[in-house]
Amino acid sequence: xxxxxxxxxxxxxxxxxxxxxxxxxxxxxxxxxxxxRMVLLFLMVIxxxxxxxxxxxxxxxxxxMRRGFIREEVSVAIFADESAEMKRMTSEGKKAxxxxxxxxxxxxxxxxxxxxxxxxxxxxxxxxxxxGRAEIMISDSGSSQVRLILLERLPPTLALWGAANxxxxxxxxxxxxxLSRKYGSLLDKLIVGLAPTSAxxxxxxxxxxxxxxxxxxxxxxxxxxxDAPPPESTVSYTLSVLKHLILPVSxxxxxxxFANAYAWRTFFLxxxxxxxxxxxxxxxxxxxxxxxxxxxxxxxPTIITSFAMILIALWQGAIILETVFNWPGLGQTLFRAIGxxxxxxxxxxxxxxxxxxxxxxxxxDFIYALVDPRVRIGGEGRQA
Amino acid sequence: xxxxxxxxxYPSAVAGLVIILALxxxxxxxxxxxxxxxxxxLWRGGAEVWYDHPKTAQPVxxxxxxxxxxxxxxxxxxxxxxxxxxxxxxxxxxxxxxxxFPFDYSYDGFPQELSVFFTAQYNEKQPFVSLSWLTPxxxxxxxxxSSIHPSDxxxxxxxxxxxxxxxxxxxxxxxxxxxxxxxxxxxxxxxxLRVSGLVFEEDADIDAKLVIYGQVHGLVGTDxxxxxxRIALLYGxxxxxxxxxxxxxGTTITTMAISGIGAWYGRWVDMLIQRVTEVNLILPFYSTLxxxxxxxxxxxxxxxxxxxxxxxxxxxIKTYRAVFLQVKESPYVEAARAYGASDRRIxxxxxxxxxxxxxxxxxxxxxxxxxxxxxxxxxxxxxxxxLPTWGKVISEARRNGALYEGHYYWMLEPAVLLGVTGLxxxxxxxxxxxxxxxxxxxx
Numbered sequence: 001x002x003x004x005x006x007x008x009x010x011x012x013x014x015x016x017x018x019x020x021x022x023x024x025x026x027x028x029x030x031x032x033x034x035x036x037r038m039v040l041l042f043l044m045v046i047x048x049x050x051x052x053x054x055x056x057x058x059x060x061x062x063x064x065m066r067r068g069f070i071r072e073e074v075s076v077a078i079f080a081d082e083s084a085e086m087k088r089m090t091s092e093g094k095k096a097x098x099x100x101x102x103x104x105x106x107x108x109x110x111x112x113x114x115x116x117x118x119x120x121x122x123x124x125x126x127x128x129x130x131x132g133r134a135e136i137m138i139s140d141s142g143s144s145q146v147r148l149i150l151l152e153r154l155p156p157t158l159a160l161w162g163a164a165n166x167x168x169x170x171x172x173x174x175x176x177x178x179l180s181r182k183y184g185s186l187l188d189k190l191i192v193g194l195a196p197t198s199a200x201x202x203x204x205x206x207x208x209x210x211x212x213x214x215x216x217x218x219x220x221x222x223x224x225x226x227d228a229p230p231p232e233s234t235v236s237y238t239l240s241v242l243k244h245l246i247l248p249v250s251x252x253x254x255x256x257x258f259a260n261a262y263a264w265r266t267f268f269l270x271x272x273x274x275x276x277x278x279x280x281x282x283x284x285x286x287x288x289x290x291x292x293x294x295x296x297x298x299x300x301p302t303i304i305t306s307f308a309m310i311l312i313a314l315w316q317g318a319i320i321l322e323t324v325f326n327w328p329g330l331g332q333t334l335f336r337a338i339g340x341x342x343x344x345x346x347x348x349x350x351x352x353x354x355x356x357x358x359x360x361x362x363x364x365d366f367i368y369a370l371v372d373p374r375v376r377i378g379g380e381g382r383q384a
Numbered sequence: 385x386x387x388x389x390x391x392x393x394y395p396s397a398v399a400g401l402v403i404i405l406a407l408x409x410x411x412x413x414x415x416x417x418x419x420x421x422x423x424x425x426l427w428r429g430g431a432e433v434w435y436d437h438p439k440t441a442q443p444v445x446x447x448x449x450x451x452x453x454x455x456x457x458x459x460x461x462x463x464x465x466x467x468x469x470x471x472x473x474x475x476x477x478x479x480x481x482x483x484x485f486p487f488d489y490s491y492d493g494f495p496q497e498l499s500v501f502f503t504a505q506y507n508e509k510q511p512f513v514s515l516s517w518l519t520p521x522x523x524x525x526x527x528x529x530s531s532i533h534p535s536d537x538x539x540x541x542x543x544x545x546x547x548x549x550x551x552x553x554x555x556x557x558x559x560x561x562x563x564x565x566x567x568x569x570x571x572x573x574x575x576x577l578r579v580s581g582l583v584f585e586e587d588a589d590i591d592a593k594l595v596i597y598g599q600v601h602g603l604v605g606t607d608x609x610x611x612x613x614r615i616a617l618l619y620g621x622x623x624x625x626x627x628x629x630x631x632x633x634g635t636t637i638t639t640m641a642i643s644g645i646g647a648w649y650g651r652w653v654d655m656l657i658q659r660v661t662e663v664n665l666i667l668p669f670y671s672t673l674x675x676x677x678x679x680x681x682x683x684x685x686x687x688x689x690x691x692x693x694x695x696x697x698x699x700x701i702k703t704y705r706a707v708f709l710q711v712k713e714s715p716y717v718e719a720a721r722a723y724g725a726s727d728r729r730i731x732x733x734x735x736x737x738x739x740x741x742x743x744x745x746x747x748x749x750x751x752x753x754x755x756x757x758x759x760x761x762x763x764x765x766x767x768x769x770x771l772p773t774w775g776k777v778i779s780e781a782r783r784n785g786a787l788y789e790g791h792y793y794w795m796l797e798p799a800v801l802l803g804v805t806g807l808x809x810x811x812x813x814x815x816x817x818x819x820x821x822x823x824x825x826x827x
Contacts, residue, residue, distance in 0.1 A: 030765055036607035040662075041662075043660075043664075044663050044665075044666055046665050048666045051663070051667060052667070052668075052671070052672065052675070055672060055675050056675050056679065057677060074490065076424045096763050105777070106800060129501060177484065191599070194809035195814065196396070196400075196807060196811045196813070196814050197807065198810075199749070199752035199753065199756070199806040199807065199809070200802070200803055200806045200807075201751070201756050201760065204756065204759075204802065204803065204806075205765065206797065207739070207782075207787075207795060208797055208799070209776070210692070210787055211792060211795065211796070214787070215787045215788070215790070215792070222787070222788065225477060292449060309699055310643045312665060315669070315723050316669040316670055318669065318673075319670045319671075319764065320670070320760045320763055320764060323763070323764065324763070324782070334674065335764060335765075338674055338677075338678055338765055338766070339765060341678065343678070343679075346671075346675055346678060347675065349671060350671035350672065350674075353668035353671050354666055354668055354671075357665065357666040357667075357668060358666045359667060361665060364669060369427075
C-alpha cells in the first residue's frame, strides 16, 4: 500500500515560522495556512487548465471552435439585418461583408496573433468558465452554452460522490477501528484477504452489481437518476433517487472499502504500540478514551491524507462509473460528448474537472490544517 | 532466491503467481497460434468472415450448466460433400441439379435462423432453384423458389410468404415445430432440405450451403456481429499484460529516478518536482486521455505513452522522496562523498539499490491499475480502433444491452478475465509488500 502524502508544507521560510511562533493565535495560523494553500492551489489550477488548453489546442481545435463561432455570429447578424441598405446588397456583396467582419472580429479576439498570446486569452476564458458554445449538445433548459450544460450536471455528480465518500470515510474509519481492536479475528483476516480486490475500479464492480441486482434479481434499477416518469411529490422523488443511488454507491464501497479498512487498521495498529498508549493503558483509561485521544487523534492527519488520495482517484474514475450507471452527471455528459464529437464540451468538462479536483484538494488541506497540530500550533510544518 | 523462498510462504502470493503464469502461458499461446494480422482480420474482417456464426450465441458449456439442450449450428455444403448433389440432363441446354441436405435434429430449442448460401456459375441465363423441406413425420413443405445470382443468399427466416404459409409462425420455428404437440416444441428426427435447381447453360453449375444457426456457439459464444468472442478474449490477454506491465515498469522507474534526482539536488529541483506533482494531482486524468484520444489518435501505444507520462508524478514520488532523503543523510553516503564520489555514482550505486525493495511491490501493485485503465478507455469508446481487447468486448456488450437482454456471458467473460488478472497481480503485490516491508509483517 502506498502511504503517499500530499504536500502540506506551507512554503514559508524558517525565519518567518520563528516569527509566527512568537505570537499569533491558532486562528490566524490556520487562516494564514489556508490562504497560502488557496493561492498556491489557484496557481496550480491555472497551470492545470493551461496544460489542458495546450493539449486540446495542439490539434487546433480550440481555435477552430472560436473561428466557427465568430463566423456563425457574423453571418446570422448580417442575414438578419432588415435595413434598406442591406436589402439592396447582392449575395456576393454580403459574402464579402461577412469575410470582412469575420477578419475584424478575429483580429479583435486576437486570433491573428501567435499561438502563445492566444493561449493566454483562452486561459482567461476557461478560468472564468466562459467555455463557449456546444456544437450539438444542449442543456435541459435549451441553452447551448457549455457552461450551462456542464453546471446543470453538477448536482447529480456531487450527490453521488458526496454520498459515496461520506459512507466510505465513516464506514472505513469504524471498520478499521473495530478491526484494530479485534486484531487477528476472523473478520480481520477476511478483510486483509479481501484487500487485494480493491485493485479493480468501481465501475468494474458496478457491472457485477447491475447483473445481480438489476438483471437477475430485478430489485434495483439498472441505472439513471430517478424512475421514468419522475414521481410528482418531493418525498417519492427523493426516495426514488435514493433507490437509484444504492448500486453506484455500493460499487464505490466494494471497490475501496477493503483496502481502505486494511490500510487504516494498519496505521491504528502501528500507533497503538506507541509508548504513550501503553502509558495511557497503565493509567487505567477506558479503551474508548484511549482510542479517541491516543490513537485516533495522532493518526487523523495520516488518515485524511490517505483518504485524499482515494478521493482524488475516485474523482478521476467518475466518468466511467457514471457512464456504466447511466447517472446523468458530468461524467456521463462527457461520455456523450465523446460520442457526439462535441469538442467544446470535452474541453469544458476537462476544465470543470480540474476545478473540482482543486476544490477537493483544498477542502482536504483545510481539514488537515484543522487536525494537524503542526499547523495549528505552528511547529515544523514540513514533512519529509 | 531468498526472497522467492519467502514469497512461497504466502499462499496468496503463490495463487497470484499461478494466475500470472497462466496468463503469460495464454498470451504465448495466443501470439503463436494467431499472428497480429490474423487476429485483426478475424476481429474486423466483416460479414464474410463471420457469416456462418449465430448472433449473440451463448457458449456451448451453458447447455451443461443449465441442463438445456439448445441447438448448435449445423453447416452443410454441397462443396465439401456433406450434402449430396446429383445432376441429370433434362434436355440439350437444361440440366437439373438436385442437392439434398439430410440432417438429424435432436435439440430441445429452435434454431436462431436458417439461411441457404448459393454460388452459381453461368454466363448469361440465371439458374432457377426451388426449395422444399421434409420433416421427420413425412410432411413436405414448399419453402420457395427464385432465380439466383453468382453469389446469393436465401434467408429462409426472413421469407414473409413462407411465414404466412406456416400460419404466421417464424420459419425457423414453423419448419421445426411438432404439429401434434400442444405447445411450440421442436420435432426431433431426420429432416431434409431439398434444393432442386435448373441451369440453362452447358457449363453452368450450382452449389449450396445450408446454415442452421444454433443458439450456442464455441467455447465462449459470439457477439451481436456474429464474431467469435474467443478471438478477443484470447488476444486480449497479451494486450492487457503488455499494457499493464509496460506502463507499470515505465512509471515506476521514471518516478524513482525523478524523485531520486529531486532528493539529491534538493533546492529548486526538488521544489519544482513537488509543484509538478501538485499540478498533476489536479490535472483530470481521464479528461486528458479523452481529449488526446478524440483529437489525435486512439492507438494503444500513444495511450500507453500518455498514461505513463500522467502517472510519473503520482503518489509514489513522495514515498520514494522520503526514503531517498533518509538515505542521503546516512553515514555511508557521507563517506562516499568524503572520498570524492561523483553525484552520479552516489545516485546510481547507493541511492537506487536502496530503493529497489520498495519499488518491486509498488510495481506489481500498479499493474492492475493500468490493466483497468486500458479497459476503462475501451469502455469509454476510446479503445484502440483495430485491436481486440477485453475492454472493447465489455463496451460492446454494454452498448448492445447484454445485461438487459440476458446475454450475461458476453459481459461476464471479459469482466472475469479482467478481474482475475487484477487479482493475480494484486495478491502478489500485497505479499511482496509484506516481504520487503518488515514493519507490515504480522500486521
